Amino acid sequence: METNIAAATLAALAQPTRLEIFRALVVAGPAGLAAGALAEQLAATPSVLSFHLKELRFAGLVDSATQGRFVIYRARFDTMTALLGFLTENCCARSNPQDASCCVPDLARKAPPLKSC
Amino acid sequence: METNIAAATLAALAQPTRLEIFRALVVAGPAGLAAGALAEQLAATPSVLSFHLKELRFAGLVDSATQGRFVIYRARFDTMTALLGFLTENCCARSNPQDASCCVPDLARKAPPLKSC
DNA sequence: TCAATAATTCGAGTATTATTGAAGCATGGA
């Protein structure tokens, strides 16, 4: 991931409402959530939500699919993966051999290894 | 890390110049870099740099120490670690048991295990 | 066909953020 893209992706997440939207979509998983359901969960007006969803979609953090009169939104894990990759590779002590500390110290301990990893 | 703090930290990084500043400081490691050296590296005017460094410091992503008439800046890895922790725990498929994919798939492969991890 | 529902779009108003150039404040060396 290139620096300017990374900055744009970070900017998309750098807003409380949008961060919560994304979080809710991660929790919802592959089933996704309709815009209305999101609005209810986050206590946001439809137009505000629409605005933020557009930003997230533009940044590639979210996908949308129309189902009848509902629009289902889903988190795009691939983009988040790429962003985390950028941050760990470019912005972490791990990227600097002089420093023994690292930025993802707990993952190995906390989570069991996943098959797909 | 709390959601609003995470959003503020993301906002601090969500700007090309600031992202490059942080990257340069990560590469510089514990020795850090003087503001002037950063300005030269990034081809930014002193006042612009000062502005962005203030933002980064406010977000806790950067530390400063005066040495004579130089001001040395250092990346704060602890804050970055906390941010990455927030993102992997709250914004990743890993946080959703229904989804088999994950957001840090390459780390185990690419990087050798660190002692301090 | 008509009314209700689900979302998006638009324009206006406000707030926040970024850039610029000039001025200011220390520090170190002549």
Place this chain on the structure above:
DNA sequence: TCCATGCTTCAATAATACTCGAATTATTGA
């Protein structure tokens, strides 16, 4: 002491981002 250096601060301006409410589009079901 004086000047040059390194950096910060400030005020003004420009550019972006956010919110609100009204209008619009599209779909469903009566």
